[in-house]
Amino acid sequence: MARYIFITGGVVSSLGKGLMAASLAALLQARGYRVRIRKFDPYLNVDPGTMSPYQHGEVYVTDDGAETDLDLGHYERFTGVAAHQSDNVTSGRIYQQIIQRERRGDYLGATVQVVPHVTDAIKAFAQADTVDDDGQELDFVLCEIGGTVGDIESLPFIEAIRQLKNELGRGRSISVHVTLVPYIAAAGELKTKPTQHSVREIAALGVAPDVLVCRCEHPLPPSERAKIAQFCNVPASAVIPALDAKSIYAVPLQYHAEGLDAEVLRAFGIEPGASPDLSRWTEIVERLFNPQGTVTIGVVGKYVGLQDAYKSLNEALVHGGIANRVKVDVRWIDAELFEGEDGDIAGQLEPCDAILVPGAFGERGAEGKIAAIRFARERKIPYFGICFGMQMACIEGARDLAGIAHASSTEFGPTEEPVVGLITEWMGREGLEKRAAEGDLGGTMRLGAYEASLAGNSVVASIYGTTTISERHRHRYEVNTHYREALEKGGLVFSGLSPDGTLPEIVERPDHPWFVGVQFHPELKSKPFDPHPLFASFIGAAVKQSRLV
Incomplete structure (x- = not known):
């Protein structure tokens, strides 16, 4: 039967609970255990899909089409275990389901309350799906509770894990509490009182921590x-x-050195036994800390004020650097800098060895991204366009090479040349799916993993080493295939399509050193020990470019 590890946080937010959970899972996995990690978010949004990246960072998408918290990206990158829709739940989703059941009369006239109805739903989510993708029983399920102990929103979750720990009994569950031990520079001392207060608060709610993870800037004396x-x-x-690390990929090794995985096993009454096989992580860290050069990647986006908005993208670029044994210096550039007559595009992009335009929504910054794509094409600088970045590459190609001066996207408003338009229907996992422009925003995009067929003689087929791929999507607009002939005459080849041939998935320029646009999000499947082939190839192209300068 699966054992449960409940992870909570105290004192302040942003202490790295998700990274700690991912690292602990990786250490347990390295000892031969089967693991799965779940995230419980107390906010009332049904999912983060409609939230601004500035509010909550990136939206991570799973194979089965769930829009989830960015911590699930950490979970996948550190364990290689594909997340499911059942691995992230919010208060909003729980309340939505309870209210739907109450409206149907499922509660048979009972008064619907936080206890037991909300807490029962939380416990059900925690205990669902306790087998891995091979049908094997999980050894450990790690449940991270979002927010900070003391937040009113998290109280039902704390109560639920209190009940669940009692129901599971000894040896089936433990609690790990992440706190802060601040350093007071004026006194020259680390202060333990905030940790004491945080533990006292969660213990008063009935959850006594078994293990404490103490974030601190200075070593914690005995x-x-x-x-x-x-x-x-x-x-x-x-x-x-838990001291700050030079790289997040050094964190599992640091936690192991401090005895986290061994202490967790002892809390379950399990003898740790032999040391885990951490060769995977030592190799990653060795490559990160001993690069053979540096490349500069210019990321031209609209949410560059918060790098968590591009969390998976940033990590995938790092993974591409690991594959090529180089350090990747990411230069975050606001696309709006390139709009208007004063835009210093050459000054910003000439120092870059490659240029990437990531996914986005809305018209703001679009013209700046198109200008950056034109610069990359004309100067023969490696270019990678992801989702919106592919769409803007098609608009740039239509305007500048195909003679379609008014090419645009219907996302920006009515246009006489809709090179990019709203997809109204496509073949989903359960048959034909349809959308309308006036429909709900939340959960209505083309979401999750879909297959694509690649042209056998294409650049991307040589990169992937196959002509059939599966990648994760999150978009509601697509390049209009009516413009395919005109775009291909301008040198932009449609090298990847949906299996039925109706939806463009990849475009490329064969006459360019490296110019690829993809409708999907390859960054979501990249891992430090298994870099995504497109990112490995893109950084490889940047390495070649840097040697030409």
């Missing part, structure tokens, strides 16, 4: 570990320091 252990009612060995 005396301070002993003090935390004494006041928080855990063994000193269960107080795990």
